[in-house]
Amino acid sequence: xxxxxxxxxxxxxxxxxxxxxxxxxxxxxPQTEIVEQIAxxxxxxxxxxxxxxxxxxxxxxxxxxxxxxxxVRTFTATSSHGLLYMHEMVHWAAGARLPIxxxxxxxxxxxxxxxWAEHTDAFSQRDTGWLQVFVGTVQEAYDATLMAFKIxxxxxxxxxxxxxxxxxxxxxxxxxxxxxxxxxxxxxFRLPHAIDTSNPLGYGPMTGPADYFRFRWDIERSMxxxxxxxxxxxxxxxxxxxxxxxxxxxxxxxxxxxVVVAMGTLGKEAEVxxxxxRDEGVRAGSMRLRWFRPFPDLDLSGxxxxxxxxxxxxxxxxxxxxxxxxKTGIEPYSVIAGLGGQEVTYNDIxxxxxxxxxxKEMWFGVSDHV
Amino acid sequence: MYEIRIxxxxxxxxxxxxxxxxxAAFRDGKxxxxxxxxxxxxxxxxxxxxxxxxxxxxxxxxxIHEPDLVIxxxxxxxxxxxxxxxxxxxxxxxxxxxxxxxxCNGTCRHVDLTGIALAQNLVVAGSPILNTPVLxxxxxxxxxxxxxxxQAIREMFSDERNVKAxxxxxxxxxx
Amino acid sequence: xxxxxxxxxxxxxxxxxxxxxxxxxxxxxxKAAGPDSVLVVPACCTSVIQGIYPGTAMNVPVYNVxxxxxxxxxxxxxxxxxxxxRETNVIVYAGDGGTVDIGIQALSGAFERGTNFLYxxxxxxxxxxxxxxxxGATPLGARTTTTPxxxxxxxxxxxxxxxxxxxxxxxxxxxxxxxxxxKKVQKALSIEGPKFIHILAPCPPxxxxxxxxxxxxxxxxxKTGTWILYEREFGKLAISGPSKAAMxxxxxxxxYIRGQGRFKNLSPETLDLMRQQVQQNIQxxxxxxxxxx
Numbered sequence: 001x002x003x004x005x006x007x008x009x010x011x012x013x014x015x016x017x018x019x020x021x022x023x024x025x026x027x028x029x030p031q032t033e034i035v036e037q038i039a040x041x042x043x044x045x046x047x048x049x050x051x052x053x054x055x056x057x058x059x060x061x062x063x064x065x066x067x068x069x070x071x072v073r074t075f076t077a078t079s080s081h082g083l084l085y086m087h088e089m090v091h092w093a094a095g096a097r098l099p100i101x102x103x104x105x106x107x108x109x110x111x112x113x114x115x116w117a118e119h120t121d122a123f124s125q126r127d128t129g130w131l132q133v134f135v136g137t138v139q140e141a142y143d144a145t146l147m148a149f150k151i152x153x154x155x156x157x158x159x160x161x162x163x164x165x166x167x168x169x170x171x172x173x174x175x176x177x178x179x180x181x182x183x184x185x186x187x188x189f190r191l192p193h194a195i196d197t198s199n200p201l202g203y204g205p206m207t208g209p210a211d212y213f214r215f216r217w218d219i220e221r222s223m224x225x226x227x228x229x230x231x232x233x234x235x236x237x238x239x240x241x242x243x244x245x246x247x248x249x250x251x252x253x254x255x256x257x258x259v260v261v262a263m264g265t266l267g268k269e270a271e272v273x274x275x276x277x278r279d280e281g282v283r284a285g286s287m288r289l290r291w292f293r294p295f296p297d298l299d300l301s302g303x304x305x306x307x308x309x310x311x312x313x314x315x316x317x318x319x320x321x322x323x324x325x326x327k328t329g330i331e332p333y334s335v336i337a338g339l340g341g342q343e344v345t346y347n348d349i350x351x352x353x354x355x356x357x358x359x360k361e362m363w364f365g366v367s368d369h370v
Numbered sequence: 371m372y373e374i375r376i377x378x379x380x381x382x383x384x385x386x387x388x389x390x391x392x393x394a395a396f397r398d399g400k401x402x403x404x405x406x407x408x409x410x411x412x413x414x415x416x417x418x419x420x421x422x423x424x425x426x427x428x429x430x431x432x433x434i435h436e437p438d439l440v441i442x443x444x445x446x447x448x449x450x451x452x453x454x455x456x457x458x459x460x461x462x463x464x465x466x467x468x469x470x471x472x473x474c475n476g477t478c479r480h481v482d483l484t485g486i487a488l489a490q491n492l493v494v495a496g497s498p499i500l501n502t503p504v505l506x507x508x509x510x511x512x513x514x515x516x517x518x519x520x521q522a523i524r525e526m527f528s529d530e531r532n533v534k535a536x537x538x539x540x541x542x543x544x545x
Numbered sequence: 546x547x548x549x550x551x552x553x554x555x556x557x558x559x560x561x562x563x564x565x566x567x568x569x570x571x572x573x574x575x576k577a578a579g580p581d582s583v584l585v586v587p588a589c590c591t592s593v594i595q596g597i598y599p600g601t602a603m604n605v606p607v608y609n610v611x612x613x614x615x616x617x618x619x620x621x622x623x624x625x626x627x628x629x630x631r632e633t634n635v636i637v638y639a640g641d642g643g644t645v646d647i648g649i650q651a652l653s654g655a656f657e658r659g660t661n662f663l664y665x666x667x668x669x670x671x672x673x674x675x676x677x678x679x680x681g682a683t684p685l686g687a688r689t690t691t692t693p694x695x696x697x698x699x700x701x702x703x704x705x706x707x708x709x710x711x712x713x714x715x716x717x718x719x720x721x722x723x724x725x726x727x728k729k730v731q732k733a734l735s736i737e738g739p740k741f742i743h744i745l746a747p748c749p750p751x752x753x754x755x756x757x758x759x760x761x762x763x764x765x766x767x768k769t770g771t772w773i774l775y776e777r778e779f780g781k782l783a784i785s786g787p788s789k790a791a792m793x794x795x796x797x798x799x800x801y802i803r804g805q806g807r808f809k810n811l812s813p814e815t816l817d818l819m820r821q822q823v824q825q826n827i828q829x830x831x832x833x834x835x836x837x838x
Binding site: 004030115166168169170172173174175176265266268269271272343344345346 | 389392393396401402404405406407428429430431432433435
């Protein structure tokens, strides 16, 4: 059905379609609309889920862990400090091989209090064993959330998936949304290691180095296998519902001399900048990085690359710029922009391209090339 | 692309007005986005919302700096916020006011949305509802069609008085 | 004791310390709960006692979870079972640190939400698993590795905190009275909603007494009135048999203190304070049971 919705509403609608058995909910700006909307669906009887209004994000993820291993599909949503507060359990969920889906509405971290978009919250969880996808439109928030359940629950993966959307910029924007009739796209939830009292197992007891090490390798092996599963699921989604996605979204890249790499809404805004640059005769393209874990293979050889990081690893650099550098060997022009909701327009992005200094880093509006 | 900036105070319905406008434009077959610019959620604080309407898909997420149309739901904001900032030379201003307001350049129009809401007894928690009558005024200005404006209102609200208020604003606004 | 089933759910291959009373309690808890039960265990002695992967001493599923997370994890599991129409018992078995300190927020949340589960805190009055550091449940005067001069503050009154959540059932128990514990677990599991049992679990290495005195130590805790056994069903207090007599004529507190290395060199003032506390506690519960609050 074609309608309009906010990014938050789109996530809630995808959750309604996926019908989790248990949803743990704790409010935090700018995610709150998701858990509010889901509460409305559950209260109205439109969604037959057990809704646990937990007292903290740590408990939200703990409840999802208990519910998932109990044998049902589970969902929660968070943001920023909420994500960091549950950090311990974020690790636990992946280590326990539980296909939990969580929406994270990307938001800056205090102090000072700032509720606007930034990606540092999600990147702080990049080593937890969660798959991470970043979306750029309301429609994609809906589609990616649906696909997240299927990818996570695939027996070749059995890892949790975090769907990331930019705080306010995407969570609160209203755009068109085409909701789907899911049919049998999502199979019934099946967890091979769900708790079964007729087969009493010990879950996560004391484990020696040899077994522990093997379990970690199992996670990495599944993370590698996840690339293929993601492609399969995205292909099936495209066949069924007509919208296709991949590890990246490329725009006018074919003949580009310079490519802007960005994530989330900045990746869409970049496309407008590319059109402006093309009008000026600059052969520019953009590449919106959708999947961050597992990190995709990128083909950017022979081009200048401008990376916009809405995040920072202090004492090191922009997380995306350095990930890209380590994976491709390319020395990008690293632009740090949009932290704490800093306004970045397509004109600004076009300027980044015009004034690029490969190998240098620049904090937009704050520092010169360093 | 047609860009609209809505000024209101928290609780006056500016954010919903933006959503309604986007929905109406969407029902007209256009692409539209509506985005509030929030600080902390508190009543009475000045709030800005942005609406973009275009024939092509809209990829811009940044704020609107050079609007084609500025809507002011509460003219008392004009004492503290420069609502005309960046308004295009041929831009339009729509004010919720029974009278013309001094210092408004460009094409300035006014309509008493508050009076219309009160006449329909459209009041929630002591505040007149402005977000539905303003849709009627916007239809008159030609931003969306009246049928789409009324359809959008009906999709979001079941109370028919909202439709009546929009129709009244459509009639009352002088072009 | 004839009523207690012979089936064992805790095998004799645990990694518990000699004289461990908490594993003794767990044996009776599981006998009362039966095979359609799941244990949720945060970091505590039971994390170790259950055995090392791939072995396990447990004959029910055990879900190990992070320190602060037991009650919340059990909430999710309980709701999942409800969604699936299963009536499996969800039982948290947590130490005092994981309950009165780091886990109290999740505990409070789960009780406020009315989670259908049984939360058991086995209380050895310190962080035993990590070598006896003080917890909020460590009593006044007790020496631990982080209170080498004796704990200067009193034991956190966990039961009154739980009581403030108005659970349908809560009780205290002690490892020295396994039949009493067994009956309380059975009763708790027959009631819908959040249930709580607080077990005093004497700990030979932590309290510094000889291993063979574990049962005696529990009995002395009850006989001196230091630990009072009771049940509270829908708010109504009922003192349990062994404590009824003890409360009328408590044994001298020194009988309990004397045998424990952790209370060595108590000052007369501290001992006096401890005595006052025991008396106050007895008085408060006696008055409440008699309806003269």
